[in-house]
Amino acid sequence: FLVLSILCATYTSTRMRILTGFFIAMATLTRLYPILLLPVVLRRRDWPLLLTCLTTIFLGYLPFIILGHGQVFGFFLTYIKEQGRNAGIIQKDIRSLNAHLGLSRSALIHLEYAIDLLLVATGSLLVLLLRQRERISMEMATLLLTSTALAISSHLFPWYATALLPWIAVLIAPLEIRSFVNLYRKLFRTRRG
DSSP states (O other): HHHHHHHHHOOOOOHHHHHHHHHHHHHHHSSSGGGHHHHHHHHHOOOOHHHHHHHHHHHHHHHHHTTTTTSSSTTHHHHOOOOOOOOOOOHHHHHHHHHHHOOOHHHHHHHHHHHHHHHHHHHHHHHHHHTTTOOOHHHHHHHHHHHHHHHOSSSSGGGGGGGTTTHHHHHOOOOOOHHHHHHHHHHHHHOOO
């Protein structure tokens, strides 16, 4: 969904902007961090994209709101409080710093929240400003924000790093819809002939 959203975001038509919002919402319904990619694809007065994204997320969560008796986030609130050995770099660094500070567990978690929020807000604002001025590509901005999400994660397993691979590959060879269409045509001609 993320790759599709970035692919659709390269076009300016209203249909493609709506599709971009839909794909970011679908990615967000799968994992939460893709919502951080809104600053990557958002343009000025891009209401169709934003409205589609938020509506899709709301409709996706609607069954949980109705059947979950208002507990939409379920395990998420427990998940973000967890301290694990396989945490992202930010949580590990804060724990190392706490050896000198001696904060209580509750204070340590609140410090992590504040630093996580500061990193995400700063990264998102920086990406938004750079994207508005066309100083950074969508692919590089996506790689940056995905890396930030992994850095603040309370659990970081090796297979999570695969979320970075499409963006590294696309930065090496730019993503164009024409290449997909040409590949499809080659495959289709090969199978018929």
